[in-house]
Amino acid sequence: MVVPRPRTSETRERIQAAALELFTAHGVRQTSLRQIAEHLGLTKPALYYHFSSRDELVASLVQPLVDDVEALLAEDEETGRSEPRDLLGRYFDISYRHRAVTALLVRELGALSELGFVERVVSWRHRLMTLLVGPDADVADRARAIVALGGLGDCLVLLGDTPVEKLRSAALDAACAALGPLAQR
Template sequence: MPRPRTSETRERIRAAALELFTRHGIRQTSLRQIAEHLGLTKPALYYHFASRDDLVVSLVQPLVDDVESLLADDEQTAPSTPRELLGRYFDISYRHRTVTALLLRDLGALSELGIVDRILGWRFRLVELLAGRDASVADRARALVALGGLGDCLVLLGDTPVETLRPAALDAACSALGPLADRQP
């Protein structure tokens, strides 16, 4: 039987780590457990990832890249309507929903890696895009509730088919925005 290529092994490690991190928590899952789960030696795992932190960052980085791209697009071009922006944010979060669930489950471990600070930075940038630069406290609160509710829907209603969940979550988020939902770019 041929040996898996390096990129395939790396992806198998990432998939197993995400499964175990989600089930047991980041701090409670060792690299040894991940290696045993895959039938690899610990040195083989270290060949692909220098540490558990490197492995965690590799899992979160695609989400980081996608959200950063979304924000950069909207900040540099004509802004979207609030519903369009929330829809694109939903789509990214849905695509990375397992990582999003891990983020919510293990904030402490992720905070140590500086990931929570980045997420808070996104939130402030998203709030500004949704509510405006000089928004009142009430409008910023509406935007925060809309974003938080959208994220909660992804995690707590994650078994709902996306074609049902997406419009329901967007309708609810836009309701939370109140008059901000009608803002035009």
């Protein structure tokens, strides 16, 4: 009996899953493409068929998060739709869906900074802050927004073993509490 070979997209997804696991366990810089190939029982050329470098592989892991956050921001900036709890909830949902990559971003700040992702996250934070408190907010209101956003992200990483329904509610309540009266806009 002939065992069917995995489709190219399946192999690519397997490589990404193994890379995320190894990057999380050992670090991006400490994990080579050879180690990923060996972990999967692939040859190095087979891995290179899908990803020409470790940087390309890392980018492929982070890009779906980038695309989702950029879409959220673009939609809200275009429509002006930014009720704080709703915006924070949708941001939480995206971050939760990509929580393994979000945790990797937090742990591997240096390595991901070299690839330009940290600047992207800082830009998101500024844009989210503006959506939450407006472009002319004073320092106190901007600080509340920063605490709300940072706390929401930290909850995903530090309380990641909490059931999502419970975590979402608690994190949103805390983020809105940090915003104070701004959450009622």
